[in-house]
Amino acid sequence: MIVMDNVCKTYKVAKRNAGLKEACRHLFHRETEEIRALTDVSFQIADGEMVGYIGPNGAGKSSTIKILSGILTPDCGTCSVDGRIPWKNRIEHVKQIGVVFGQRSQLWWDIPVNDSFELIKEIYSIPAEQYKHTLDELTELLSLQEILKTPTRQLSLGQRMRCEISASLLHQPKLLFLDEPTIGLDAVSKLAVRDFIKKLNKEHSTTVLLTTHDMQDIEAIAERVILIGKGKVLMDGTLQDMKDLVRLTDDAQSKKNDAAQSRGNDAAQSCMDTDITGKENDNLDQIVAKLYQQLDIL
Amino acid sequence: MKKYISFFRVRFATGLQYRMAAVTALTTQFFWGLMECLIYKALMESNAVSLPMGYPAIVSYIWLKEAFYALFNTWATDNDLFGMIVDGGISYEFCRPVSVYGMWFARSLGSRVAEAALRCGPVLLCAIILPAPYRIGPPAGLTAFLFFLLTMFLSLMVTVSFCMVVYMLCFFTISPTGWRILFTGAVEFLSGSVIPLPFIPQPYNSIISFLPFASMLNVPLRTYSGDLAGNALIQAVFLQIFWFIVLYLFGYRLCHKAENRIVIQGG
Amino acid sequence: MKMGLKSNIRLYGMYISVILRSTMQYKLSFFLMVTGRFILAFNGFLAIFFLFSGFTRIGSYSFEEVLLCFSVIQMSFALAECIGSGMKVFTGIVRRGEFDRMLLRPRSPILQVLGTRFELGRLGPMITAGITLLIGIQKGQIVWTAVKIMVLFVMIAGGTLLFLSLFILGASFCFFSIEDGGLLNILTYGAKEHGKYPVDIYGKRFMQICTYLIPYTLIQYYPLQYLLGRTDRWVYGLYPFGTVVFAFLCYIVWLFGVKNYKSCGS
Incomplete structure (x- = not known):
């Protein structure tokens, strides 16, 4: 336990x-x-x-x-x-x-x-x-x-x-x-x-x-x-929970994004969106990458 | 030429980065020098016979040796180069569009000068402010000082070209570390860094003074105090030039051979 | 506790056997190393030899007496380096994360660090020390009694312990800063280099430093006075045991360092 x-x-x-200058300065004090x-x-x-x-x-x-x-x-x-x-x-x-x-x-x-x-x-x-x-x-x-x-x-x-x-x-x-x-x-x-x-x-x-x-x-x-x-x-x-989490936040975001889309969104971002929402059995790496991005922990 | 200067600069900058190492080395050198001065003082005081060098000459010899230790020691060789020789990374060096010999020469010179530049000032300062018998005196005269600078440069060249020969020889064996220790062990004594060469009694002395090792730190350190002057000094300068050329040519040839070997055997 | 000691010794024996087997895979390298180190140590002897070719004494000591002192220090230092090299490369052990692994094992970290290296190449200086010791004994005027022989051994053992403690102290410094305890090399190499002459020739102040700061006189000056018959105080022959106290102090610093390491990470 x-x-x-x-x-x-x-x-x-x-x-x-x-750098040479920094190296010299470093001789005397350290941050x-x-x-x-x-x-x-x-x-x-x-x-x-x-x-x-x-x-x-x-x-x-x-x-x-x-x-x-x-x-x-x-x-x-x-x-x-x-x-x-x-x-x-x-x-x-x-x-x-x-x-x-x-x-x-x-x-x-x-x-x-x-x-x-x-x-x-x-x-x-x-x-x-x-x-x-x-x-x-x-x-x-x-x-x-x-x-x-x-x-x-x-x-x-x-x-x-x-x-x-x-x-x-x-x-x-x-x-x-x-x-x-x-x-x-x-x-x-x-x-x-x-x-x-x-x-x-x-x-x-x-x-x-x-x-x-x-x-x-x-x-x-x-x-x-x-x-x-x-x-x-x-x-x-569980792993399923994690997938669900991505989808949930994804749904919420895509609604927001719909409005933003017209103003021109990041191409890679939208590409990834369709990837994940599109298929059920996604590539796990993409799900995780997505999750890291959404949670802003990179 | 520009390429070689940049190799030199990189080594110089990395040399400066190790702050603590620098402080350590300074303290070591100061302590070593002081202890040596004390030994010769004890030797002088407990015997009726006079020393083969005057005590002030010995003191300046010791302090200059410690101050410019980095220039002349054959012990602290470039570990990166040895690493490359051991792990085979050296093959890449031969792929670069520069002369390997020139590049390594510049590198060794760079790290030596950087270290010495950093360390000589404080050591000399300590040696100047010490009380009387242990204080380093001024050079024996203007000529002596000019010759000191000249022979210093020449002995640096001899030392580096000797180390180049050692690197190149190591390239041809499978146990570079062993050879290195063997070489440096012998050189240390013969170059006069354990005891000044005048302390070695006659039959040995005249042989040793013709070896390339006597053309290293021995010459400038004794020139400074005027212990080496006149004809003997002129002879020593020519000997230095002679050994530099010989060692350079030998090292260069070996480097060429190593290059060929790599091309033939594919590393 | 008794069981623990036995099993620790057995483990150390296994470490050594593993290292020796690895070393022997590179025989030429090993041979060159021994020879090279022999020459390096022999330089020290040559220096003394040549200095004494023109002079009869240094301070109040004759050639043979200096040789005796030289060999004791050389031997102790070579033994300590043979056993304690792991401590000298400790920075690397920490940097490569090997120390983490040691902490993951239910054994004393000191034992494990010492068990990473066993430098048989230090046989070189040991041979030098052996030769000079023989010369010193043969040429000297000392009447060797059983007690004096014991004192000689105790000096060497005490010296080894002293140097080993200094290596451990140096390694402990690397728990507190990224740099290794290079400054301590002055104390170890310095003692090896300059301790070949009895400390009193360097003057009174050095005697004090070498007694109260780092207790070198305990293994060198005082027992030597007894060996050379310059004093009747046989107690001087027991002084090398004093290094145990110093070793204990170094051990405490080490423990403190390990604790600090655990709270700071690497």
Whole structure:
């Protein structure tokens, strides 16, 4: 059970401009600006749920994941995961969660995957029997047999991602955070990853929180979608709810637009309008793009 | 020529950006210089024999070395270039419509001069306001000062063309970092940046002073205080010119070879 | 707690074995690295050697006595660099997001950072230190008793701990600003470079700095006085243990840094 309650977070970032003159000036003083990553985020996720967490770049997705996994302390608000406050007792907390970052590797580059797994076994102090059992299961589900003996640097991106996911699951976490797990993968690998996540959820009822820009991931996996923009939760419901939301606001807008149309509207805008209102089974990416625009969160 | 000037400028601007690094380097250099002065002072005071260089000459040698450290050290090589050699990005360099040797030469020169320009002022200022025995003295005379400027320029050329040879050699091996450490380890001592060369006793000294490494910081730093003057100085200048030409030609040839190799093997 | 220590040691052993296996894939590189670093360290010896070819002493110390001091500092520094290089490249670890991953694992972050690197190339300076130590012992006038040998080891161990603590302190700075703790390099490299001579030759003020600011005299000047038989105070031989206090202080700064990191993000 995950509970986030009015969580907010602000960063201070140093400004730095290019150019010789600026560089000289920078020697003597430095400006900072505040960036509000999360302004007010609240939601609850029950055990065994699979939730998609979406939003445009810089909306605060990573910050949320970091807070939930205990590596970032929020400025205000409360947050608890299975009754634990993530950043308070780090070691106890991280034993229970698994995190996959699609863009970063957690495997050791020069050694065979198997050896990386052995190291992770040691890091999490996984009992030998449990380790063997889990590894066998993961090997079968993700068909890792042939790649376990290969050094990580020689793996293709798809193979590596399957190994990354396994590495995060060796200690059998009850909760799995996936941060863009299908980024850069080919179609076959994407399908394999999605299938696996669904199976994992079904068999172990692992709670899954997934952030992604790939709407097909969401469609395939998530029963529920949380949309975040400019640090706020803007929508929380099913994928269908999201589609409805677009259509509703769309209808309202198109009435307004009818009047405006004569004064000459943005061509791309109207083109998109007809696209969405026209077909029932739209391209998901277009729906989301539309939604981001309507909510003005880009 | 304009192209090379712009490479120089870009390096100069990036060099300025690292504020903290600059402060760090300044403090380091000041501290290093002071410690070295103290060592030679202790050496002077605890022995009856006189030092092979006068103490004021040693002090000015040390401070000039620290002030212009960036110009002459063969240790801090251009890491971007090494990165390119390692990851193969270097092939792109050979695709540009300029001489690779010229471009890299300008680049190395640019980053060295930028760093030195930023750092020499404050270090020298510290060295001037220090109390008596550790204070850097004025140059030995106008001629000495003019020769100091000339030999400084020449030794910079020798240093950069030597580094170019190292870059090019690294291109032909699979472990550039290893070779670099090996080279710089040897050069550091032979160029007189560990101890001034006059401190090395005779049979070794006369051999070392003919090597290209002795044509680097050794010459200008000793010219300033008048420790190197007269015929010995003239000889040193010619030696510098000689080594610059040799190293330049050697580096240029190697660069050509590297280019051919890339064309033939496709990187 | 006991169980924890054992499993931490085993984990560190696994880290080292992984790193060694990776290193050995690039044998030539490794060999050049060892040789190069050997030469670099050997330069330090050559400097002392040549200086002493014209002179008999520096301060009140003879060639052999300086060599002893030089080798202790070299050895400690090489050992600390061998183990603690992860701390020296810590800025990169944070920037690449690897530190986030470390925080996601139920282990001490310090152990994990140290486990990222094990520089066997530092064998080079260790060899130098070994050679000079032998020369110093053979040529020197010291009567070696069991106690004195112990003191020598304690000096090296204390020195390693001191340098390691400084590396950790330097890494902690990168939690507070984007730049790394380059200023601390003055203290570490400076000590390696200039600590080859007993601190008292630099004068009284440096002695004070090297006692109260960074406790170098604890591993160098004081135990050395005992080794060279210049004092009867055997307590000086125990001074290197004082570095434990310094290490603890650095550890507190580190913990504080991690806390700050968690509230500021990267």
